[in-house]
Amino acid sequence: MNSSYNVKAMNSKAVDLNLLSSFHPRETFAQRSALVQAFKFFILAVVWLSIIFVVAAGAGLTFAWKAPFVFNELMPTWFPAIDKQIFKNLADIHAYLAPTVVVATIIPVNALFMVLCERKFLSLLTVRIGPDAVGPNGGLQTLADALKLLFKEDTVPKNSDPILFFLAPALFFAPSMVVFLPLLAVAANRLGGFIYADLDISLIFILGFLSLGTMSLVMAGWASNNKYSLMGGLRAASQAISYEIPLVLAIISVIMLSGSVNLFEISEAQAGGILNWNLLGNGELPRILNLFASTNGNFFDGFVTLVYVILCVSLFLIFITASTAEVNRIPFDIPEAESELVSGFNTEFSGMKFALFFLAEYTNLFIASAIASILFLGGSHLPISIEAEQALYSALTNINISLPVIGTFNGMFEGLNFVWVITSVTLLVKIYLMFLVAIWVRATLPRLRQDQLMEFGWKYLIPLTLAILFLMAIILEYIKS
Amino acid sequence: MTVTLVHYLTFSALLFSIGLFGLLISRNAFRVLMSIEIMLNAVNINFVAFAHFLDPLAVKGQAFSLFVMAIAAAEVAIGLSLLLLIYRNRMNIDMDSFATIKW
């Protein structure tokens, strides 16, 4: 490969393609096949996902697993003078903190891969190579970016509101961290300390706290003392307010369908194969056959089921649309539209503050994908029948590992079942599939205008969701009877 | 030192008086609205605390606090649109200048 380029050739009008490729020190995309690129991307994804999983699970295990054992059995023997009750309470506090520790480790690692995954998959879709300089196949690119952001100067614009300018990124990041907790209860199958992370109303909890982020966008826009930032913040607020309504209405329909506001229970209700997913009508799909089986004659029943399944699928589509708007993704990213507003609300932020905005945005997208996959795509359940899944679970429950190093803590891993591995990996893969869909949408659709966005939200989406809610209530009453 | 109903009631009384203080002291109509919100919140805490400490199984207090929230939202919406209308006509949101009877 010849990496030196010819100035004379650049100045001449006809630039031939061979020369152009020699500007770039690496091969062009055409020289590699798309299939190879896709395979490389797949390998990268598998490696990174396993890193994410191992880091999060390791943090959870080292922090929480059998913490009661350490506190109740080992500590009293080490410190016999101290009251045992105090150790017991410390163990409780420890167990409460375990999900928080997992969240604190998984969010940065996960965001590192999400950014990389977006860039690589986007380059696949637009027939480019994407980042490939740092690490094998560009696998460490975002790590380098994050390090660069860490060392950047933190500038504060003149005449800005210093307190709000300081608070806004932190307040944007905090809700997404809090909201992560109930997801862990679903992923870890309510294991050990993670049952504390499981609120009885986790779905509503996530909705409520996720919308807190909007406030800090307005705050950031106001504090920056910049007209583009202010416009971005106001746009973000108006967008969040208008798209929260169809989002909540779609979710209310799902709540009616599954009869619970707890994510874990919603996920449990979809166990046993793709047909049981809420996307395909939660197990009612086979009743469509009544349409065709003339012997039965129950045509109406089949017709109602058909409408019902169509409603479920359209709910899924509406949910994806509204949540894309909620997390300010393309095609709804008008709060940070580069062509109009420089970079919107985060124009003035640099260094770690910008990194926090970035981190929180990707975490919000991750959470939105997670809710979509839990509400509609079976949650943490494999697409296999309940019996097969139970057999798998019981096989994993009886597994017995004695590790050479950790095994010396006798009883440390006693009774550890590995069901959570299956559930969390399943959920992670589903979330990333939803994320790939979001990237696909980004690569396909152009950005909307502000008035188009408002019109679409208020004039089409909200009436549509209201109609679906109404129909859904009637049909569910018919189907359940 | 366990937290009892008295603690919650005292806290809400304190919050209510702070809201009242803000209501009386401020001349800006927006701040008056915010103070009213604080007072409504204090009342809400009372509802929920009574429900929790006196009769936990019947969740009437929680249901009532939800009603209060709905009415507070309605009040803010109407109040703010009135304020915007006043601002548009008079270019000023000082409570003392609303004595329009004198005109």
Next chain:
Amino acid sequence: MQFLATISSLPFYILATISIICALGMILNPNLVRAGFTLIGSFIGIAGLYFLLNANFVAVSQVLIYAVGIVLVIVFAVMLCSLKEEAHNIKESVFSSKARVTFAVLISSLVFAVLSFVIRSQDWQAIAKLTGAERQSSLVQLVDDKYLSQIGFLMLNKYILPFELVSVLLLIVLVGTILLSKKDIK
């Protein structure tokens, strides 16, 4: 054990302090936009207290309606009303008139004194329907029994009239707000 009891009552004190400081800050801050944002802290502190009171749904509604909805709308309106002036100069000192301050302090401290006297003089244990261990077990039962469905049941049975009235009120507000804030009513 004294230590543990102190620890378990800490969340209440922390959250109460946060919400009171934020409420005071809202009143005393000369910058209106900052005052609006300070209100969030107060509301979120109160939401945390609702979580402590086993009222999870009310807590989330508090966040959704107050901390996001109402504060957002207020801050929006403040920003709209200050576009003509210099952006950061919507300042007004609350201590403008001495007589007003004295009057406000007097009245509010009087209200607080009366309220706290009433609270102290009442024997709350006597009114409570359940006490001690019975109450503890009923709290556990409440979480298991899905208090949320109970709230829904109450709203659609016993309180159906206020529920419907609130929905009518919200509709009226929706229409009224649009009418009021329209540029020119024909």
